[in-house]
Amino acid sequence: MTHRPPRPRSSRAAVRDPQNLAAGLVLLGFAGLAWIASAGLEMGTLFVMGPGLVPRVLTLCLAAFGLFLCASAVVQDGMPVRLADFSAVLLIAALIAAAAAAGSLLPGGAVIGLPPAAFVFCLLYLVVMVALAVLCVRRSTWLDRSGLRGPVFVIGGVIAFALTVRSAGLLVSGPLLALISGAAAPDTRFGELVVFAIAVTLLSVGLFKYVLQLPVPALIIPGIVYL
Amino acid sequence: MFLRTVAAGLAALTLAIAAPAARAEQPISIVVAYAAGGTTDTLARIIGARLADKLGTQVIIENKAGATGQIGSRYVAKAAPDGRTLQIATQTTHAVAPALYPNLGYDPLKDFTPISLVAWSPLVLITNPAFPPKTVQELIAYIKARPKEVSFATGGRGDGSFMAAMFFNNMAKINPVAVPFPGEAPALPQVLGGQLPYMFCSAPTAAAPVDAGQLRGLAVTSKVRASNLPNIPTMAESGLPGYEMVNWWGFFGPAGMAPDLVQKLNTAFVEILKEPETSAKLKGLGYELTGTSSDEFKKYVGTEIEKWAALVKAEAAVQQQ
Amino acid sequence: MEILSNLGTGFAAVLHLVDVAIPGIGVVPLPVNIFLCFTGCLVGTLIGVLPGVGPIATITMLLPITFGLEPTGALIMLAGIYYGAQYGGSTTAILVNIPGEATSVVTAIDGHEMAKQGRAGSALGIAALGSFFAGCVATLVIAALALPLTRMALMFGPAEYFSLMVMGLVFAVVLAHGALSKAMAMIFLGLLLSTVGTDLETGEERLTFGFPPLADGIDFAVLAMGIFGFAEVLRNLGIDEKRDLVSKPIGRLLPSPAELRQSAMPVVRGTFIGALLGILPGNGAVLGPFASYSMEKKLARQPGRFGRGAIEGVAGPESANNAGAQTSFIPLLTLGVPPNAVMALMVGAMTIQGIIPGPQVMTRNPDLFWGMITSMWVGNLMLLVINLPLIGLWVRLLRVPYRLLFPTILVFSCIGIYSINNSPLDVVMTAGFALVGYSLIKLGFEPAPLLLGFVLGKLIEDNLRRALLMTRGSLIGVLERPISAALLLIALAVLVAAILPALRKSRDRVFAE
Structure with a gap:
């Protein structure tokens, strides 16, 4: 039986911050939902903004944060996720x-x-x-x-x-x-x-x-x- | 603490048991398709309070706001035609909406029983006093000389202020940019502060700042001059003959109401409008009172629906080009 | 001097004796308006404390009663309900972490934390005292400066409102005490939620998935109650949470002298910011508490205390909240323009009484105008008198074991939510948001920035669209306006100040966990 100290082990794993990974995936999920829901909306121009412009831009921002969190989960240590x-x-x-x-x-x-x-x-x-x-x-x-x-x-x-x-x-x-x-x-x-x-x-x-x-x-x- | 809670609870229970007899008759609810506090709501409350006295039943005002009045109207269209659910309708819900929204979910004539047209009020074309044009013709010339440069405020798509402007643009053949606000109230400070030069605003709201000199009234949209703003000319007097539009308010019930029920309610409304105190109060606020019969109201709504449908079609054609 | 004579008119109107026939005693001259003011404050406190029940539902129900009253008395009572509710709302925010209004979201952050530490008495006490100070100052501001301030407020067009609200979003970043990227993600999620519903310009439905109840957007109370209040209940019921709120002795019922000293400047600054923002007819009051909180956090020597029960985080925002509630009467009284839904009800109440709100009220009905302003000062005094003794009761309420407290919270909240629109579906939606909020907390997100994003989202988008219509689609045009540019610069400075230390700290933070 090998001795298993919990901390160092997790930082060598592929996913070092499971909570951030889950958080990022959830954000990507929200973004995906919003992207589908806003599909039929007109974007318009900056002069006459359509109803779809702001939701689409926000969806992209949300997705960007989701990706950022997923990426950070690989780079730094963080909290575990409990089912x-x-x-x-x-x-x-x-x-x-x-x-x-x-x-x-x-x-x-x-x-x-x-x-x-x-x-x-x-x-x-x-x-x-x-x-x-x-x-x-x-x-x-x-x-x-x-x-x-x-x-x-x-x-x-x-x-x-x-x-x-x-x-x-x-x-x-x-x-x-x-x-x-x-x-x-x-x-x-x-x-x-x-x-x-x-x-x-x-x-x-x-x-x-x-x-x-x-x-x-x-x-x-x-x-x-x-x- | 606990004992006190129980005691208070028991007291409430006693009240609850004692109260039921008084509520035996279901009250009449007047549905307002807008939030509490607006012009339609105020009118409903003033008339509703008198209706309660007149008929001797409880009258509640139910605010079912949302989707520019469509949610409340749909609710009434589906209600039982027993005279217990009425709606105070506006030209937005029962004349303009069918022209603007193909999937409205109700037909103003087929799904409703008209009871009486009770009041109307004109809109006023108001400008910031610092804005150069001082008459309607000057305003039209000013906008024509600056294509795509002039903006104006509206209370949002379907609102009276929006339709009045659409009608005006169509008739004067101008194309200024509409800046929408959620209702007249938030738009007004923008004209007061000069951020936007002009807007159409309902007379009850516009009268006070016009009187105080904070705004200039160029014209009223009705066929005759407004009784609370007698110095402002009509559109026809200002060189746009045939321009006429007003905000109107009338009572509807769901389709299929018994004729004697309609007659009873109609009589009540007409009598209320003739009461000296009520009519003085409403006129002081800027409303013109009518009190038509059910048939006259039906005919009026019919012509209104046609008028706005034609205008929206014409405007869509202009936008296409 | 003019102020004094005006305030004299006001006090005369408030203290005005009316002969009232009391059965069995005879005709007695009574200061009826004082009673109405008291009733308003009492009812307001009650509905503020009850989660979910807002002043709108209550004032709407009470409108018919005011028909029978004389206009001054009617409006004094309705005004009392409004600021009483603002005041009562902070009690619920502190005790059970349920913000009833957008403005008490901030109070919940540090206030509830204080309650968990057994300092509920201090938090409630400073909220009461700060609000009283703010109310007094704001009343004076209205009396002395209403007209010049109105002129200033009218300089705000869509571009200025847009920039102001963007500044508000930056405050939301400061609000967070956890990871910055997660706070910003929550802001964007809040903004996205605010776009759900019917588009103002085209009338098209957005992000509703064809679900009709969403056509009018998500109700603030439903969202806030879900992701704050109910989610908090779920969290407390979680596996390893310590559930009894007050595990420590009750503690003080009033702030200690040291806490008072700590709070003095935040109260003054909060009052100033709140009063200033409250004047804007485009609902600027909603920003007051957020602005005050971020200012205090920036000025504090140890910003780390914020979010963990810092009394300044209650004192400042609560003062800003109450000051803003009072000064938001300015656009109503001087322009006849209601800055929010409650004020719109006031317009209705005035109209029903036959008074046309607008610039002439001051000259045509001086009794009403000055009476209402003076009544606010009287009302604030009454709120203090009503609320200070209640603190003992509220704090003892936390002694109820949590296994009984949470069903009570749920029953009151559900009835409250139901009563907003008489819609059972709203209640179910709150439960849905509770699950979402609970999961977000467990993923390390904070709900406060989400709520701020939600509140500001609609204002930001609509004003941006208006501003761009006016500048014909030129973003530079938005920046060319001086006030707008200044606000955006402040926003940028605050954002940089918030991000820089966080970037430096981020590496250490992770290891500290």
Whole structure:
């Protein structure tokens, strides 16, 4: 068994700054997206600048910075990249891609007020989240180490809020958000969270709806209550 | 802290339970396709407050701004025709937009029920006082003598100030450079400071600085002189006969509203405009009041749509050459 | 002397007693305008503190209530909401790193860092005191110099605004405390995001991928809440972060004498810069805090402290913010031109009352004009009175365990975002930006330069296009204008000053990590 000191080893590797390499690649990705999106726009002249000129110039600048960062990753030492930091983003990006693919296969028309792709995404997300919640009970350390726990439940809570705020009202969507996102913290105690979720929701309904008079529905039960 | 939170929350809950009876009837919402605070919004609020008293229902002003009024208009076009969703429309949303944007997403006549044309106001051709031309003819001659040298300010494509200038350029056969701003308000300081020599500006906005001598008014765009700027000649008086355009405001509902519902709302609007206090306030702000019937309004919008379509076509032909 | 008599008119209008019939007591003369001012400040503080709820939504909802009021009182109350909200916004920025307005982005940088170190009390205290000083000075500036300053502001054409905003971008470079290349990349990403939406000149949709909700561009609150607030929550929930904000004792509730001494000059300088930029009708106030921050960082003996809880980084920008909020009333009062969306609402409120905003307000409605100006001073005093005692409460709020604090932050933020446009989609987009922001942080990027690029992007592009239309496509023409050229020179000097030491340092920095 050879002795492996971590530092010197990394500086002799081909990629000495993985974080900068990843950062550069992400910038190049953004630039690529923007380049595609701005393809049909007219550039115009300096006198009469077209709508496409500034986005194109900015895209090129962004790409230049991306290349610079990639290049610097080979030249100088830097921080490592941990998969756990990005696992949730990658997972959700995969879900979006899957939903977009499935959405284009499904017949058009809205499903419960959502475009098909968005509906599929919500469905997939819910399945994944519940699966993780079950895992959470069994092997919570794995969930924490994977880095999935925080983002998946926080984003899940927010999506649940967005889906229900208009159709069911704050009194439903508020606790839903608090309870789902609450699962994101490893030291959550369920009983405490329930009490807190209800209290926070009531407080916010009072503040937003009655003190500030914002037109946010508090509770909707179709045909019976509209608050 | 925690107890206090709970207490406040419980208080809110009590309120929430006590309140529902009052909201039994769904309120009327007047959709304004622009941000709060602008001229259209102000008009909607002044008239909306009176409408609430008149009909005894709650009236909310809903600002659905964006895409030069298209987002709000699309929203109303798709709403239920039960008289609970109305729109205060302008010539930008319901006459100019069809000419400028082929993929508009709504038809001003087919997707809407006209209720009443309530108000209009002219635009004023204003210049910085230091700018040499003092009349419309001098301005035209000045621009013709300096091809491609003169710029002017507009409130952006589709805005009244933009269309008035397009009409003016087309009729006077001149080709100055339009510098667009997001609305009249940000454009005005540029003319006040002399960065740009002139612009067309709606009379309610232009009246104050013209009165104060900070701007010079060369002409008004309406057929008759404006009641709050009686000393400024009309375009026709200034040697451009046939030039007429105004900013107008009228109420629409979604297509398919019951005739008696339209009649009820029309009567309410017409009566509101006749109230001495309301009409004095609106006239003081620079609006001319009408209050037409639904049919008259429909006919008027029809002619407006044709007028702007023809102008945009003619202008496109000029640009082609 | 004239100022004194004018301020006299103002105080008379503010303190004006109105006979009010109170059931059970009878008719009592009360200073109604003072109550309205207080109400405005209180509501403003509240909406400022609540993440996402901005003054626009609230003032729009309150407009109908002001119908019944007399014009002076109505405007005093609305003005109170505006600067109260600016003030309250910094509280949220400091406590939970959520900037509600573009102007509190800067406060979040060092303010939240201070809160993490258990110095939230000092940060909130200096924000309150600095803002009070700035408000007082700015009120005097408005009263004494409104007219000459307006004339100066009118010298700004598109070319000048373009150069000014470019200078602002350079400030964003100074703002960053990490790698310079990454900060600049974030600025460009912010600029690129600002081009999303409908093009002003042609009405074409840009970079929207045919997605209709993007047609109007990305909302600032949605972006800021996502990449700042929500991303911060995700980061705190990360694997190895220490999550409880206040692990140390609460600490002082007010700045120590040493901190006060440190902050004195930044407050004065911030007030000056903020007041000056606030006058510009093209929303110059937004630059104030950024300008103040970069100035303090440049002047500081150890610029390295900035970004790690430097009190000057809160004192200066907060003063600039409040001074700018006050002086942005100048274009409204003297020209009738609103410099931002909230001021546009003020124009609406005046018009609904039958008052035409513009140069004549001062002569035709002196009570209203001077009453409003004087009320700002009264309002600032009230804000101090309201906020200093609240600091204790806010700081104690951080004691709530993070496992309960973050769901609360999320609930309030989501409702706030929803209320901006009543759009659930905005809430989902915020979640999306949260993921983007979280990944960017993990890649070593800072979100602050991105936000500044985003805020300035639209202004830069539109003004550049206008300037080039006016010069017929000649870039030299933009440089020929003296103010514009001077601003660009300053920008260049600051940029060089920022880059040179960074180039020298860059090699050492990497090894220090």
